[in-house]
Amino acid sequence: xxxxxxxxxxxxxxxxxxxxxxxxxxxxxxxxxxxxxxxxxxxxxxxxxxxxxxxxxxxxxxxxxxxxxxxxxxxxxxxxxxxxxxxxxxxxxxxxxxxxxxxxxxxxxxxxxx
Amino acid sequence: xxxxxxxxxxxxxxxxxxxxxxxxxxxxxxxxxxxxxxxxxxxxxxxxxxxxxxxxxxxxxxxxxxxxxxxxxxxxxxxxxxxxxxxxxxxxxxxxxxxxxxxxxxxxxxxxxxxxxxxxxxxxxxxxxxxxxxxxxxxxxxxxxxxxxxxxxxxxxxxxxxxxxxxxxxxxxxxxxxxxxxxxxxxxxxxxxxxxxxxxxxxxxxxxxxxxxxxxxxxxxxxxxxxxxxxxxxxxxxxxxxxxxxxxxxxxxxxxxxxxxxxxxxxxxxxxxxxxxxxxxxxxxxxxxxxxxxxxxxxxxxxxxxxxxxxxxxxxxxxxxxxxxxxxxxxxxxxxxxxxxxxxxxxxxxxxxxxxxxxxxxxxxxxxxxxxxxxxxxxxxxxxxxxxxxxxxxxxxxxxxxxxxxxxxxxxxxxxxxxxxxxxxxxxxxxxxxxxxxxxxxxxxxxxxxxxxxxxxxxxxxx
Numbered sequence: 051x052x053x054x055x056x057x058x059x060x061x062x063x064x065x066x067x068x069x070x071x072x073x074x075x076x077x078x079x080x081x082x083x084x085x086x087x088x089x090x091x092x093x094x095x096x097x098x099x100x101x102x103x104x105x106x107x108x109x110x111x112x113x114x115x116x117x118x119x120x121x122x123x124x125x126x127x128x129x130x131x132x133x134x135x136x137x138x139x140x141x142x143x144x145x146x147x148x149x150x151x152x153x154x155x156x157x158x159x160x161x162x163x164x
Numbered sequence: 165x166x167x168x169x170x171x172x173x174x175x176x177x178x179x180x181x182x183x184x185x186x187x188x189x190x191x192x193x194x195x196x197x198x199x200x201x202x203x204x205x206x207x208x209x210x211x212x213x214x215x216x217x218x219x220x221x222x223x224x225x226x227x228x229x230x231x232x233x234x235x236x237x238x239x240x241x242x243x244x245x246x247x248x249x250x251x252x253x254x255x256x257x258x259x260x261x262x263x264x265x266x267x268x269x270x271x272x273x274x275x276x277x278x279x280x281x282x283x284x285x286x287x288x289x290x291x292x293x294x295x296x297x298x299x300x301x302x303x304x305x306x307x308x309x310x311x312x313x314x315x316x317x318x319x320x321x322x323x324x325x326x327x328x329x330x331x332x333x334x335x336x337x338x339x340x341x342x343x344x345x346x347x348x349x350x351x352x353x354x355x356x357x358x359x360x361x362x363x364x365x366x367x368x369x370x371x372x373x374x375x376x377x378x379x380x381x382x383x384x385x386x387x388x389x390x391x392x393x394x395x396x397x398x399x400x401x402x403x404x405x406x407x408x409x410x411x412x413x414x415x416x417x418x419x420x421x422x423x424x425x426x427x428x429x430x431x432x433x434x435x436x437x438x439x440x441x442x443x444x445x446x447x448x449x450x451x452x453x454x455x456x457x458x459x460x461x462x463x464x465x466x467x468x469x470x471x472x473x474x475x476x477x478x479x480x481x482x483x484x485x486x487x488x489x490x491x492x493x494x495x496x497x498x499x500x501x502x503x504x505x506x507x508x509x510x511x512x513x514x515x516x517x518x519x520x521x522x523x524x525x526x527x528x529x530x531x532x533x534x535x536x537x538x539x540x541x542x543x544x545x546x547x548x549x550x551x552x553x554x555x556x557x558x559x560x561x562x563x564x565x566x567x568x569x570x571x572x573x574x575x576x577x578x579x580x581x582x583x584x585x586x587x588x589x590x591x592x593x594x595x596x597x598x599x600x601x602x603x604x605x606x607x608x609x610x611x612x613x614x615x616x617x618x619x620x621x622x623x624x625x626x627x
Contacts, residue, residue: 119263123283149294157235160324164456164552
């Protein structure tokens with residue numbers, strides 16, 4: 051992973067989007083440095099910056115967020131960008147083998163497959 | 165235009181019940197038709213929920229999507245097929261495009277939306293959600309909000325295969341009411357530009373009750389207690405549709421669509437049993453009783469073709485150099501396929517008359533053929549007969565269903581109604597196809613359709 055990595059969010063909705071982004075990064079198991087924190091020396095995660103806030107780390111990307119986007123969607127766009135940069139890995143979710151079998155049985159019951 | 169759009173999807177809603185002399189009295193849908201345009205909507209090949217909704221909402225045909233049914237071959241090995249979940253739809257659907265243009269979207273119950281993918285708005289996945297415990301909303305906290313405000317989300321009707329039709333009918337009403345309650349809540353609690361829901365209950369209703377409602381069905385009995393359930397159910401849906409139209413307000417265009425229609429089912433053609441009889445499919449040992457073909461040991465060295473069943477058949481060939489133990493020389497492929505078409509289309513039914521089968525080559529149907537396509541798609545009796553993939557039958561034809569009652573098959577046409585506000589109301593349109601729906605939605609939202617979305621929008625009807 052290309053970390054640590056600092057991403058700067060700008061735009062009116064940056065604060066709300068940053069809140070969601072931090073939550074999603076935590077869910078993905080990625081260490082996060084919040085906008086009002088200073089990262090420790092050995093930090094190996096994503097540093098989220100807001101607006102023109104100063105940064106001790108070089109900023110990898112500045113993202114201008116659209117006011118038309120929900121905070122969740124704006125955060126997902128940033129996650130996609132971090133994935134493309136090799137900072138995080140977004141593994142696609144799918145059915146577990148048990149779910150696959152349950153769905154197969156359900157589809158057979160409904161007549162879709164035989 | 166640049167206004168809001170409400171799309172109400174009614175899976176399997178059938179033209180004869182909305183349009184024409186035998187249509188039910190559906191005041192809200194009728195009022196919508198009077199204000200706009202309407203018509204029979206030609207589905208895709210195959211006219212099945214998956215891939216039809218994905219084709220409609222991406223503007224791409226099933227071949228381009230690489231989706232030929234609910235379950236598809238992953239590769240040319242003999243491995244079991246896998247379910248086409250939401251991730252299998254690799255082309256952007258309408259809400260993906262609208263999201264990129266900053267439009268806020270609500271998507272509720274649309275097939276193939278699990279696992280959920282981010283959009284600019286809110287999404288509740290459709291009936292291919294594996295369980296109530298699954299994360300079926302986007303964003304995830306939406307699930308807790310909905311459960312708290314509305315109670316549990318009914319993913320689909322439970323215990324569908326039952327002879328207790330009265331209890332099943334109650335569950336179908338509960339499914340429909342739950343879906344529309346979710347719709348009302350999302351419509352009023354979220355700020356949206358594009359709202360789309362799909363209700364599956366009419367599809368389940370058709371399959372479970374066709375013989376009770378259609379006097380032309382061989383098993384119909386006049387005076388049966390369920391004779392009017394289609395009319396009553398459609399009218400209940402119509403009332404709920406009216407509520408959504410009212411909630412949407414006058415600045416919202418309204419579209420009602422279905423992915424395919426339905427017709428009465430005469431019986432089943434046991435396709436793999438037929439292939440065995442024709443010497444094209446060999447099992448290492450005959451099953452004890454009936455068995456799914458996937459559970460049988462196939463002698464691949466003595467098999468040229470096998471099939472999956474459902475409402476239609478997908479026939480796969482065992483081709484040298486393509487399948488691991490291919491038995492059809494690549495040079496003979498075209499001749500073999502043409503021969504199979506002739507064999508299938510000359511099949512006679514139990515009464516000795518031609519069954520009216522259609523055997524279609526994917527390459528003749530689609531702009532592209534992606535993924536692992538069947539070598540032939542087959543509609544038995546022009547969809548009057550379902551395709552039984554299981555083996556262990558004494559005959560090629562069956563009038564029973566191992567898994568329980570089912571009286572309807574899918575049909576080629578669904579419905580389309582659009583409150584076009586063009587002033588030229590109550591106009592029937594001819595020749596509508598699924599390919600026009602996504603571009604029309606985008607046109608209504610004043611968002612350009614991608615260049616690779618081939619179907620033209622129904623522009624002339626839109627104000």
